[in-house]
Amino acid sequence: MTLERTETDMLGARDLPAEALFGIHTLRAAENFDVSGISLRDFPEFIQSLAMVKKATARTNRDLQLLAPDIANAIDRACDRLMTCEDLARHFPIDMMQGGAGTSTNMNVNEVVANLALLEMGKVPGDYAAVHPNDHVNLSQSTNDVYPTAIRLTVLRGCVAVLEAQERLRDAFGRKGEAFAEITKVGRTQLQDAVPISLGQEFDAFAETVDEDVIQLRKTMDLMREINLGGTAIGTGVNAPAGFCASACQHLSRISQLEVVPARNLVEATSDTGAFVSFSGMLKRIAVKLSKICNDLRLLSSGPRAGLGEIRLPPRQAGSSIMPGKVNPVIPEMMNQISFQIIGNDLTVTLAANAGQLQLNAMEPVIVLNILQSMRLLARGMDILRERCIDGIEADAERCRFLYDQSLVLAASLNPIVGYSKAALLAKAALASGTSLRHAAEADGSLSRAQLDQIFGVAEPS
Template sequence: MTTDKKFRVESDLLGELQVPQGAYYGVQTQRAINNYHISRKKMRDYPDYVIAIAYVKLAAIEANHELGQINDEISAAVAQACREIIDGKFHEDFPTDMVQGGAGTSVNMNANEVIANRALEIMGHQKGEYQYCSPNDHVNCAQSTNDAYPSTIRLTFIRMNKNLVASLQKLIAAFRAKGDEFKDVIKMGRTQLQDAVPMTSGQEFHAYANNLEEEVANLERNVRLLHEINMGGTAIGTGLNAAPGFAELCTKKLAELTGEPFELATDLVEATPDTGAYVSYSSALKRLAVKLSKICNDLRLMASGPRCGLNEINLPPMAPGSSIMPGKVNPVIPEVTNQTCFKVIGNDTTIMIAAEAGQLQLNVMEPIITECLIENLTWLPNVMDTLREKCIDGITVNKERCLNMVRNSIGIVTALNPYIGYKNSTKIAKEALATGGSVYDLVLEKKLLTKEKLDAILDPSHMLDPEEMVK
């Protein structure tokens, strides 16, 4: 970020404005800086976002050069500037607020100005000498914000999705490792918070891993929708001011540069205001968040206590839990995961409303869609890494506690149904609840089964595998 106290004067439709002399951005970016103090989160805070727009501009300049629209000198300088941004340079010159009006025009012009001013330097000119390389006429040639911006944010989401999936796969592996570790720990399964039938802690943690594994495939299905772009549609999809063949060539260039299978939309007028892909992809993130939150609810329940709760598992102690209750330790990592998931779910609602708010040939609400999705794609990997490193990896199980609850549970009466019938099983369960007696003792007392047969039936290991059930 520039701290220059010297300024240069640039002008646009609204008149003249001072811009810091050393800044690579120009007058329209300066107006955005002056206008938008909303989220206080800047484009430069998200490297994938800045890199994505540089790729879009690089694809455009290469296509325009090949089509004879931009000369060799300017094309080479603009391409070099784009590649430098892709390599991580000049990101501090992208200071526009993530929440803004104008359908992303400030973002597009921020990139156009930075690239143009760096290209001017490369060609031996001064910043702001736009007669030699213009943000609009050269860097933005054959484009509009309305095709360059949505193509940029799609590439941004695609890039960030890779990090999300990597974090998710590590979390899945952590749950699977715990499933292996706890494979021999017998515990009571529950439905509606009531005793159900026995299972193992290993089965429970493997189920979490498999439950999240589904989300990898779901994310991959939905991210494919983001590969359809509208480059070359310019303002409303009619392609005004773009050279013949630009749309197809620019799309091809962007695919080659990024390694992503971008395709040109078949109807650019339809594609320009369409935000359906964002709605679908956001829904996939919401689905992941819902599952993560449910799993964290389970972890908090299973770790409840330690004396007066389930106390089946121990979560790693991460912080003192109370300013007044000595010795209390709270499940803070699952709690922060829950809260992150709530944020993702709320952002999905914002995205849905913003998508619906499109009018005629453009949806001007794409900046808030962008902010919400980038926020989700930042928070979710962060919280999944935190959950894995500070919670899942360190979970231990209270084996004896789990086994004792199985032995004392009314739920094991379910295993007796095939042998004494549902009616007798119900009577035994009801009497056990009323008297506090054990299912085991009541069955023997009423001579419904021999001790040998009962011991075999109620062996927890038999109940876990129906094929091994005693005949």
């Protein structure tokens, strides 16, 4: 027989499992928002950030003599447990997609912290006279400053994994650039033969485009360091004492080991979600560029006989249920789809940011869901792309040379000597006759042997 306890709120009484660390507010939210199948417990990093905020505010309230030391210390230790104990995830059942601007998430954490503190004090869950979710754990706070602060903190903490994955991917492309430096091939624009390039230069460019985003992501992270903790409901600081904001930020910086600072204008910071739009846009930029790189990899490896075939991707699985021997570029295709998802997530963030009114944006739950999902997809996707694709790429030097020799990519090199129009005629003649550009130039007789050797290299055998 399951033991139960009864809790009461403004809507009435409800029974909960006696051992549940969440309370009546969480129970109602879990029932109301059973929609996406993605729960708060699926993002333990967000729960940890919320616990850090609660720990910082408990210490601030103790310093300002608003909380008795025994209650503040019990809350402090409860937050420590929540920050480190993964087996508490089951006590966070509410859906990430929720109404109420994150109030349900804040109350879920308030209730769990309160009940952990009660256990710490030798009491039973639900004995809120000793430690109350609102009166003690949420003292001097509002969902409207706690929730966005925790989002920003989670983003800052999660960026470490994204940046490390980017740097590993950049270095993997760089190593291939060095390995392929001596392989000359056809450079292409608009899928047409253009001018010569080395395969190494192509991969060096991939490395550089990733590195550019490492730099830009670090800059965008700084937008997340400005928080509105202490602004409470709408940024005016109602129910928060003087000095709370600065002290709470100092405590939070020490607890998280990340520098956060008070927003210059707490009213503006409570209603504005521009930093989330910028950050999500940065994730989209990374995704778009990675998708373009993966498109290039798929083209360069197309074939194996009837495509470009200049590189070979490591085979990962059989590619067809009907075509024997077919191997598909499944890892780049996976990265493409991750990119599509992140692009869609960014649109959701944009629409949600646009949907705020007056002093608050109630759509922050869908903003945090999409940003955290995008970060997780990027970090995992880049590591898989590197481990299961980039590291194993091989060059087909013979194929690169064959296509290069058959191409007309050196036509641009004729421009300084014979002019653009004459060079175009020579390229047209070579294409029409099916010969090489050098043969066409030799047949034309307008260039000396020295000039031909300068442009085309060692003379071809007749």
